[in-house]
Amino acid sequence: xxxxxxxxxxxxxxxxxxxxxxxxxxxxxxxxxxxxxxxxxxxxxxxxxxxxxxxxxxxxxxxxxxxxxxxxxxxxxxxxxxxxxxxxxxxxxxxxxxxxxxxxxxxxxxxxxxxxxxxxxxxxxxxxxxxxxxxxxxxxxxxxxxxxxxxxxxxxxxxxxxxxxxxxxxxxxxxxxxxxxxxxxxxxxxxxxxxxxxxxxxxxxxxxxxxxxxxxxxxxxx
Amino acid sequence: xxxxxxxxxxxxxxxxxxxxxxxxxxxxxxxxxxxxxxxxxxxxxxxxxxxxxxxxxxxxxxxxxxxxxxxxxxxxxxxxxxxxxxxxxxxxxxxxxxxxxxxxxxxxxxxxxxxxxxxxxxxxxxxxxxxxxxxxxxxxxxxxxxxxxxxxxxxxxxxxxxxxxxxxxxxxxxxxxxxxxxxxxxxxxxxxxxxxxxxxxxxxxxxxxxxxxxxxxxxxxxxxxxxxxxxxxxxxxxxxxxxx
Numbered sequence: 001x002x003x004x005x006x007x008x009x010x011x012x013x014x015x016x017x018x019x020x021x022x023x024x025x026x027x028x029x030x031x032x033x034x035x036x037x038x039x040x041x042x043x044x045x046x047x048x049x050x051x052x053x054x055x056x057x058x059x060x061x062x063x064x065x066x067x068x069x070x071x072x073x074x075x076x077x078x079x080x081x082x083x084x085x086x087x088x089x090x091x092x093x094x095x096x097x098x099x100x101x102x103x104x105x106x107x108x109x110x111x112x113x114x115x116x117x118x119x120x121x122x123x124x125x126x127x128x129x130x131x132x133x134x135x136x137x138x139x140x141x142x143x144x145x146x147x148x149x150x151x152x153x154x155x156x157x158x159x160x161x162x163x164x165x166x167x168x169x170x171x172x173x174x175x176x177x178x179x180x181x182x183x184x185x186x187x188x189x190x191x192x193x194x195x196x197x198x199x200x201x202x203x204x205x206x207x208x209x210x211x212x213x214x215x216x217x218x219x220x221x222x
Numbered sequence: 223x224x225x226x227x228x229x230x231x232x233x234x235x236x237x238x239x240x241x242x243x244x245x246x247x248x249x250x251x252x253x254x255x256x257x258x259x260x261x262x263x264x265x266x267x268x269x270x271x272x273x274x275x276x277x278x279x280x281x282x283x284x285x286x287x288x289x290x291x292x293x294x295x296x297x298x299x300x301x302x303x304x305x306x307x308x309x310x311x312x313x314x315x316x317x318x319x320x321x322x323x324x325x326x327x328x329x330x331x332x333x334x335x336x337x338x339x340x341x342x343x344x345x346x347x348x349x350x351x352x353x354x355x356x357x358x359x360x361x362x363x364x365x366x367x368x369x370x371x372x373x374x375x376x377x378x379x380x381x382x383x384x385x386x387x388x389x390x391x392x393x394x395x396x397x398x399x400x401x402x403x404x405x406x407x408x409x410x411x412x413x414x415x416x417x418x419x420x421x422x423x424x425x426x427x428x429x430x431x432x433x434x435x436x437x438x439x440x441x442x443x444x445x446x447x448x449x450x451x452x453x454x455x456x457x458x459x460x461x462x463x464x465x466x
Contacts, residue, residue, distance in 0.1 A: 171382070178384070204381075
């Protein structure tokens with residue numbers, strides 16, 4: 001637990017001092033919204049299109065953070081230090097998942113209001129959408145932490161991570177889009193299907209948290 | 223376990239029997255006619271591919287538990303065959319879709335869509351192996367991948383199916399529940415033949431990899447000066463003892 005807190009505090013402190021990932025993610029998300037505005041030639045969005053634009057933007061902005069998640073460990077010998085330290089390596093996994101989760105929440109704290117201001121006519125669905133996004137973030141953080149570790153140890157670093165991650169995230173995106181679409185529907189939010197999709201998201205999160213926890217030692221050991 | 227030759231002969235015999243049944247015994251489908259017979263190739267191939275992925279996950283778990291390179295080799299070959307059979311499944315699926323529904327790709331068919339996503343994920347297995355230089359780490363990461371992807375497969379099928387039943391009712395039932403007996407029998411023979419082919423090809427590749435490993439070891443032992451012939455860069459190294 002102490003190791004988990006230390007690693008997490010270290011990651012958050014580094015991010016606060018250097019601001020390497022978060023501003024880039026936010027800027028990327030806002031630019032992507034603008035690109036979508038012209039790419040789709042729409043000034044307002046609802047339903048599946050709104051859900052798609054929001055989720056795809058969050059996913060790709062999240063990829064930026066996932067790619068950078070282990071840069072410090074890789075470049076500064078942090079992995080060796082972790083291996084030498086008398087700690088359970090799942091603390092590293094847990095800390096990275098939480099750090100990534102925090103990044104994504106901060107990103108959405110900015111991106112979601114901007115998205116609403118840019119595209120949404122009706123913002124009644126945003127409050128339940130926050131809960132859905134939290135589940136999405138957890139799943140993204142769990143798979144992201146595992147795949148980012150793989151990427152950090154490979155030659156093709158920045159190439160490999162999104163390549164493996166995107167297919168892995170398809171079920172997450174299916175469930176997230178399924179939940180977000182009725183919430184952003186044109187005539188106000190509908191809640192019929194949301195619980196089913198939230199359940200699917202939770203199942204995805206749980207599966208990949210467990211898988212990550214189970215396999216993480218093998219990814220870091222030398 | 224029967225030898226590789228026996229397995230291969232059995233595969234050929236059962237597959238020939240299956241094709242004979244397909245063309246001369248199984249009736250033509252009432253709606254789709256002759257083209258429906260691709261079902262006897264498409265579905266067994268797809269099932270074998272998925273079973274190959276499951277097999278890979280099992281071998282990967284054993285590899286991580288024991289650290290024995292033979293399990294990594296088996297997991298690699300399982301995924302390799304799974305991807306090859308998966309390619310065949312996607313192509314035959316597209317042909318069937320074109321003939322039956324008029325389009326090469328149908329997003330409304332959840333099994334096909336799930337299969338594509340799974341296929342795309344497993345296709346990244348090769349760049350993953352290729353990108354990691356350290357042999358032992360490559361094997362370990364490949365096993366982690368095989369386990370993660372193995373957990374992903376059922377989740378993915380579930381999510382895609384949920385999404386489709388939501389938007390469209392399932393029009394194209396592919397379950398063999400409604401099959402008449404003669405079609406079911408033909409299908410089962412075809413499935414057995416395809417499974418035998420899968421196993422035979424797997425064992426052939428494992429044997430080839432082992433032999434290649436042995437040859438390069440012998441060559442190195444014979445001639446220390448000459449640079450050893452480089453083995454495949456992404457395939458796992460064959461373990462030093464025990465030839466299948």
